[in-house]
Each structure stands twice: as structure tokens, then as C-alpha cells.
Amino acid sequence: MPNPQPADADVIRQTAARVAVELHDALRAHGHSVQVVPEPPSYGQPYVTFLSPLREDEARLITAALAAYSGARESGQPCGECRSIKQEWATAQRGGDREGAAALAWSMGLHQRRAHT
Numbered sequence: 001m002p003n004p005q006p007a008d009a010d011v012i013r014q015t016a017a018r019v020a021v022e023l024h025d026a027l028r029a030h031g032h033s034v035q036v037v038p039e040p041p042s043y044g045q046p047y048v049t050f051l052s053p054l055r056e057d058e059a060r061l062i063t064a065a066l067a068a069y070s071g072a073r074e075s076g077q078p079c080g081e082c083r084s085i086k087q088e089w090a091t092a093q094r095g096g097d098r099e100g101a102a103a104l105a106w107s108m109g110l111h112q113r114r115a116h117t
């Protein structure tokens with residue numbers, strides 16, 4: 001699989017750094033101090049990691065926020081291809097198929113760039 005061009009990698013790193021700060025600040029606004037760190041780009045996608053396991057109340061806060069989240073999709077319609085790729089990815093993850101999961105993550109990146117930007 002091709003690596004992203006350096007310029008793309010820089011943009012992806014900046015995105016990961018921004019998302020890490022946003023997630024940290026969002027939790028901070030609710031009184032939680034959770035360290036979130038940007039990860040190196042992988043398969044053309046930005047990643048972040050929680051530096052330590054989430055406490056129950058932190059996980060419940062995120063769960064509640066997601067339950068209340070109506071979605072930012074512009075069309076307001078769920079995307080069938082996103083759902084399909086996510087289901088295949090989940091199946092690959094459960095089956096321990098790391099290469100398959102990585103390939104699907106790559107496919108998702110391509111699809112999102114084509115269909116959702």
C-alpha cells in the first residue's frame with residue numbers, strides 16, 4: 001500500500017494533534033482530566049490514543065454524549081458504504097484478521113475522501 005505523501009502526512013499529523021486537543025478539552029469541560037495523544041498517521045488516517053484506560057465515569061460521559069449526538073452528516077442520511085465497511089472491519093477485528101482490518105481502514109479512508117469531503 002502506498003504511504004501518504006509527506007505533505008499529506010503533515011496535514012494528517014496536524015489533524016490528529018487538533019483532534020487530541022479537542023477531545024481533551026471536551027472532557028476537561030466536564031471536569032475530567034484525560035490525556036489524549038496524537039498518533040502517527042496510519043493508512044492515510046489520523047489517530048489519537050487515550051494515554052491511560054478510561055474510568056467508568058469518563059466512559060459513561062462519552063457514551064452519553066454519543067447517544068445524544070444526532071450526527072453531522074450533511075445529507076442527514078446514513079451512508080450504506082460506510083456502514084458496510086465498518087461491519088466488515090468489525091468482523092475482521094473480531095477474527096484477528098489484522099491485515100484485513102488494515103485494508104478496510106484504508107478503504108474507509110479512500111471512501112470518506114471520495115464521498116464525504
Ligand SMILES: [Zn+2]
Pocket residue numbers: 079080081082083111112115116
Ligand atoms: Zn460513506
